[in-house]
Amino acid sequence: MISKKRPKLWVKFKPDIGVEEDEIDIETIAPNFYFLGDQENPSLTSTYLSDTMYDGQTFVHAQYQPTTITANFYLRFKDWYGFRLAKHDIVRFFGRKGVYRIRTDTHRGMVRYVRTNTFDISPAETEAKYSLFSIGFTNYCGLGYSLGTSSDLKTYDSELWQMGMNLPNMEDIPYEFSDYDGLNTFKIYNPSDVVIDPYYQQSELKITMNVGVNSLVELDNLTTGDTYTVKTGNVSTNKIVIDGIETTINGVASTSATNYGVITLVQGWNQFRVTSSYKPVTSIAFDFPFVYLPS
Template sequence: MIATRRPKLWVKFQSDITGIAESEIDIETIAPYLYFLGDSEVPALTNNYVSDRMQDGAKFSYAKYNLTNITANFYLKFTDWYSFRLAKHDFNSYFGRKGIYRIRTDTHKGIVRYVRVAALPDIEPAETEAHYALFSLVFENPQGLGKSLLTSNSLYTYSEEGWQLGMNFPNGVDLKYHYQNVSRFKIYNASDIDIDPYLQGHQLSVNYKFVGDRLTLRNKSTNTVYTLNYTSKGDDEILIDGIVTYINSSLATDKTNYGFFKLAAKSWNDFEVSEGELKEITFDFPFLYLPS
């Protein structure tokens, strides 16, 4: 018997060929009597070392999160061989496409994973003359992490679907990612890991306006410093996109110290303006989470 209360899996597909993203669907709607039974994923952390032929042992070099496999389990019920083959075709037709599947479950409504199908399952009746099949579909998660469904700058649009318990948000605190006319401010990174646009290529956008001949911003929590040498009267639109700077949509990284911001995980990041007058600033980035 299939329990009346079961896990839910929502999927949104984007084709490699057309680039068009479809609407998100409940996966149980793609075939009659198809039921999602749950999924599993294990973090893949790898430590890398460097060896010297003249020295004993090895020296630590760096650690990284690798690709993970996500196993999604399904139950399919059917009345006869014809309904079985039709349901099997519906399943293979949906998951046998070249593209990215954005998946999320009801246990983590606010966290999505961008995956590809590793291999289609061999869907067969559980035993001779059985009218049901149990099978698993394996996804590949290239980043090995999950992302928040919404980004930090969308906190003001709080909804049950976008944010949830278990996402490392401090209780009873009004989180802000947009400030005006400040010389010091705090940014909270609710991710399980540090946000690092330089070494890890993590998504981090900072939009700001300032007045002066130079602006210097320092994240005292991670000791990362960014300086822009440019005269602005406060009406220029300046964007730090990861490690690249744009002024009024024109590339301007050469006017900086080639600095960037790293955000410490599950903590407040204290920022200080030491040069220039900051008029407005907005941080926009997705939170990153380890599999659970």
């Protein structure tokens, strides 16, 4: 008898060719089909350089590798024909070419992007009327991501957020600032388990600023030492969007107007300063998903 209190798995599929589907409860794809839980562990490797003149090796860099997520399932059926029909329903869903976004009720606010590995579904034994099997997924990023981003409201009664996401308890963590007298310093909190780095790790990070005409804007992360500068255009109001390592001004590609600087965010609080040579920066907003290690 399967327990009524079981873990839940929600899946959203995006085919390599086709339209992204809505998220579903995985137990709806076949009758008497139940999710029993999953398991994943981080995979961290380090690269070292050898020199024939010296003992040992020199550390070069560390990298999170793809991980394997093992999801366990239980299938009950009345006879062989029922088994084959249910097996086809499961294979038809999980045997496709594309990316599956998965999340469980233990990590409601965190998602992982995976592709399916080869799997086998067989009765537990001869003439058995149930099957216990596992499906392996490759988490090709090796990391998990928040379902929401920093621009979403931080309330635990929302599906987007949960305990265990490193969010400060009872502390305001704004990601948007507006001051028509001119912004100066502010703090940005990164609750991720890792550094947000748009250049080396291709992390998602979008920064939007509004400033007036012909200003040289400088944005400094005083915690990391990162400096970004950009020269605005000859219009009364300029919308600067730093999307990763690319910049647009009023929707026009303008990376060449910058110093090619990259803003990163270390874990925890990051102290920022923004200055402008002529017109003040009137608003600034940070939008990025939080990134977590497998657990």
